[in-house]
Amino acid sequence: MSTPYAKLPAWADYGLIPLINLSVAFIVAGFVVLLVGENPFRAAIILVEGAFGKGTGIAFTLFYATTFIFTGLSVAVAAHCGLFNIGTEGQAYIAGLGIAIACLSFDSVFPWWLTFPLAIVASALVGALWALIPAYLQAKRGSHIVITTIMFNFIAASIMVFLLVGPLKPVGSQAPQTRNFFAGAELPKLNWIIELFGAKIRSAPLNVTFLLALVMAFLVWLLIWRTKLGYEMRTYGHSPKAARYAGISETRIIITAMMTSGALAGMMALNPVMGDQHNVAIDFVSGAGFVGIAVALMGRLHPVGIVLAAILFGMLYQGGAELAFEMPAISRDMIVIIQGLVILFAGALEHMFRPYIQALFASFSPRSVGMEAVKGKGA
């Protein structure tokens, strides 16, 4: 009675089920497109071609994906410790302040490869500190992390507005942003990699932060599954009582996990700020923190899944922009609906088709579900 459904082989669990969920999301989205009087097949082609058809499209897709990898990893690290960090948005936003300080101070003296490490540390540090306060309140006072991190998003936004229309704005400028960075704080583009494959790129913001994101994905895997700290986080995340029993300090583990999460969120800011805009502007995060929640869920909290989910969302962003451009009937909001459907089917309704697929597998090959082995031979 306790295990009504048997286990699936890994490829079905991590490949087939997400694929089915995604297909259903696109089918339903297709109906929405049909409803506004456009051809869903043409729309799908435009979307995919816009994202992967040309070199420029690929570069944009990966640029967006970079941002989502960071926010997805941030949400995932907290989630492994049982904490729902909704504050990724604010942590990334306020981290722009750290980057601004590092870049504005050194961009005229250092080359990019000296400014970059400084900016990484600064962004991670500010993001981590911003997560520290809600973490402390949760650990010591029991204030719910979901509530406090949401509130800290608003506080972060207000502080940034204050700074960007005031102290950080160059005198005489009308725009709520810092001055543009000099070459010492501009990150090299990675477009040449895509050009190696023969594609042409006009101008696209894909930059070295993408590589940093991949490195961080690996480090997160290492942290969660291969270190004592990660083991403790997962123990606490699955069962706080078991963690207490095992001698794991609740305060310490909550604060460590949240600061790690905040640091990852903070690093997200490097991508748009140093890689693309070359200044810190108002609202540069623009919802990427919240997309990170969907990316983390869809990626099943695993770095590999997160990278893939981030690329999917990068595709939706880039291809969606093309779609809105090509099909006037499909507005920007329609794109958000499609993204919402993906989140709905791939995230929230993740288990909807699972029982059927499991039943199907069981009827084809009872061995592959492996429950006989689990039960043992009896005595």
Next chain:
Amino acid sequence: MAQAAIELIGINKSFGAVRANRDINLDIARGTIHGIVGENGAGKSTLMSILYGFYQADSGEIRVGGQPASIKTPNDAIALGIGMVHQHFMLVDNFTVLENIILGAENDALLKSSIAKARSELDRLEREYGLEVDPDAIIEELPVGLQQRVEILKALYRGAEILILDEPTGVLTPAEADHLFRILKQLKEQGKTVVLITHKLREIMAITDTVSVMRQGTMVATRETRQTTVEELAELMVGRRVLLRVEKGEAEAGAVKLAVKNLTVRDSRGVTMVDDVSFDVRAGEIVGIAGVAGNGQSELLEAISGIRHAVSGSVMLDGKPIDLTGKADPGELRDRGLAHVPEDRHHVGLVLAFEENENSILGYHGDPRYLKGPFLNVDAIMADAKDKIEKYDIRPGNPRLKTANFSGGNQQKIVLAREMEQDPGVLIVGQPTRGVDVGAIEFIHKRLIAMRDQGKAVLVVSVELDEIRSLSDRILVMFAGRIVGERGPEATEGELGLLMAGVERQEAAQ
């Protein structure tokens, strides 16, 4: 013989590849008490869930009173006169008895007429079956024995002719259980049919007319209770001969390893759960704490193992005090040789989502043996897990398997292996064999006695009186947070039962 109340013909039910029930045939005669026994996972609960409409059989037929019946939901079952008393009560704690009884059977948008009708009906039922309960009492203020009576009344109120009870005595004192059995006999005399699911063979012998044994999803035997023995039933359940009572030599108690003095513990609401408790555990002996669940044993264990705050008193481990402020580091206590097998292995002793090897280091994960700098030494952990799997015969022997996929007995072995293999001086064990099948119980008991014979101090808390009597060299009985008596292993069940019910204490007070 009387006409069959229920006939199950060729019932099959699979969950994925697991065949929970295969070709089950069962006749339950009207006006009898029919026992169904079997180990955990033998398929008893699945079968009853099919009968009560929680699940549908893949194939097979159910007949109620000779008529083919289609039972798709519990409501269908109720309409056919089948009632069920669940192992975990389905009552609303802050409702009155009456409100709980009409819940789901209200026949009007306004409750007033339903309540009036229920009150008179309840009155009749109580008189007829000797099921006295105050209809206006709040459920959470009633002892468990009475709560169970409310569950029975609920079923009868809905017109149940056939009553299914799932492990009904797990939470009762021996006296309460006896009372329940009297009620069941009375129901039988009134022509009702009772189906009793249990793993306690003594109860089966005491009360049933017929008993059916399930093993691995099949019905292996049905016997007239008068013509069978406990030994035969145990053998049928497990499929081989089992020792129901472990054999052990005399204890050679040595120095005091664990000394508890005047310990008082309150729960989060300020209710005193452990009240001025003192006792010693010496090297080379097993001290058993008997008591009905909820009399402070859990809190006592948690306080001793440093994870619960104690108000006053002291606990000395090898002559040195344990921090009782609730801020103690359980890791430090482990270093001092205190190993703890917690009562709740699902939420405390194990992380069910972890792989077996990950659980085999829980609590000892800071040990340099398992680490390489800040990294886990995966090779060492796996080797260690394999070693324990071998020694403790944990099945299936795959350290990469998720812990949730092990049976209860094997999960318990994972915890025991982890704690015992650290070679602790003091081992405290809560409910060593709760939810563990008969075969594994024997193994676990032998291991505990082996620990004792190696000169370890062992403290066992269990609600299973048989277990306490079979293992312990000294028995302490806990009632309402106090130790109300100490007895030797030769104490009779009746004597301990009275202590567990707090009888002696009340008499002494008079």
